[in-house]
Structure formats: structure tokens, C-alpha cells
Amino acid sequence: MKDKRIPLSKQKEIEQQFLQALGKKIRKLRFENDNMSQEALGLECNLDRTYIGGIERGERNPTVLNLKKIADALGVSVEQLFSEGSK
């Protein structure tokens, strides 16, 4: 379905769900990584713990390079951050 035919409110909802699903996946991978804390993840990838928390809650729209830092720190590929299955 083309974006143009989606009303803005619906578009925003879809984007919000997308960010929340990404955040949930990152949180899941973090727990699978020896129950790593947000603080430890933040230190590992040079990002602030509160920024990590915002991404996990779906409240942030991260750049692809920040996603790469997070993926590297979790020992997965960026592709895996968007895949349905687990690691």
C-alpha cells in the first residue's frame, strides 16, 4: 500500500509500532546477552544509558550508525535487529 494513501495519523501509528518492535527486539537481545544492563550496553557502545532506554521503549528514532554500535555491542548484525526470530 503506497504511503501517500495512508492518513498521517495511521502513518504515525505504523511508525510507532515499528520503533516499539525494534526496541523490544533490542531489549530481548540484551537479556540474551548475559542479562546485560542498559548501563553496560551504553558503555559498550558509547551511548547514554537513557538513550538506550528510550530506544527500547520505542521513543527514539535512532540513526543507522547508532543501531550498528548497539548491534556490535550485542554481538549481532544490524539485520538481526529487524529479523522476526531470536539470535
Added chain:
Amino acid sequence: MKDKRIPLSKQKEIEQQFLQALGKKIRKLRFENDNMSQEALGLECNLDRTYIGGIERGERNPTVLNLKKIADALGVSVEQLFSEGSK
């Protein structure tokens, strides 16, 4: 390998290669999509043609929501933008 042990210049080089690979993949998927022009892709996802060009050249660090718009317009998942194979 932990980021901290990578010298900054090497880190920048790795990030540059990552952005260039992403840009190449988007360009490839665009051509596979009936030779869609950058302009048509830009119109489709409400992003400027020059911004699309910058992403394809690896000169931009797009947000994940902009990547989703591009993926949607190309009829692929965001995961596929990072996968090795073609569509």
C-alpha cells in the same frame, strides 16, 4: 572485537564502509524495482531526491524511520536492506 579497542580512525572507516554498503544495496533494490529513478523513490517516500542520492553514496546516516520509508517504497523489509543476498 569491542569498539573501545578500535582506534577512532578505524571506527570511522568501518562506519563509512557500512554506510556505503547500505547505499549500494538501496541503489541495487531501486534498479530491481523497474529501474525506479531516485526522483520517483523520493516522491514515493516523501524524501528529497538529493537525500536519497546522499544515502546511496554512503554520505548520509539515515534514521531508522527514513530507512523504513525507503524500504516500504521499494517493497522490501528494512531487514532486507541489510541482508547480503538480493530481494
